[in-house]
Amino acid sequence: MSHKIEGLPPPAALRGAAALGGQVARAGDARQAPVEAAAAGDSLRLTGEAAGLRAMQREASAQPAIDPTRVQAAREALAAGTYRVDAEAIAAAMLDLDARLGGR
Numbered sequence: 001m002s003h004k005i006e007g008l009p010p011p012a013a014l015r016g017a018a019a020l021g022g023q024v025a026r027a028g029d030a031r032q033a034p035v036e037a038a039a040a041g042d043s044l045r046l047t048g049e050a051a052g053l054r055a056m057q058r059e060a061s062a063q064p065a066i067d068p069t070r071v072q073a074a075r076e077a078l079a080a081g082t083y084r085v086d087a088e089a090i091a092a093a094m095l096d097l098d099a100r101l102g103g104r
Contacts, residue, residue: 049102056100 046054077083 053101 074083
C-alpha cells in the first residue's frame with residue numbers, strides 16, 4: 001500500500017477549518033467549551049483492501065478459535081509417535097493466505 005502526499009490538504013479538510021472560522025485548536029490546548037461532534041456531512045470510505053480485510057475478520061470471528069476435535073487428535077498422534085508434519089500443506093496454506101492478503 002502506498003500513500004502520496006502533496007501540497008495542501010484535500011478540499012474537505014479546508015472546508016472543515018473554514019467552518020470553524022478558520023481557527024482549529026491545537027492538540028493539548030485548553031478548551032473553553034466542550035468539543036462538538038463532527039458535522040453530519042462527514043463520511044468515511046473504506047478502500048477495497050480495507051473492506052476485504054474487514055470481511056475476512058468477520059469470517060474468522062464466526063469460526064471457533066479452537067477445534068477441540070483436532071486438538072485431541074493431535075494429542076493422540078503425538079502420544080503415539082505418529083504425528084507427521086506436512087510441509088507442503090503448510091507452505092500451500094501460507095501462500096494462500098499471502099494471496100488473500102494481496103501479496104505478490
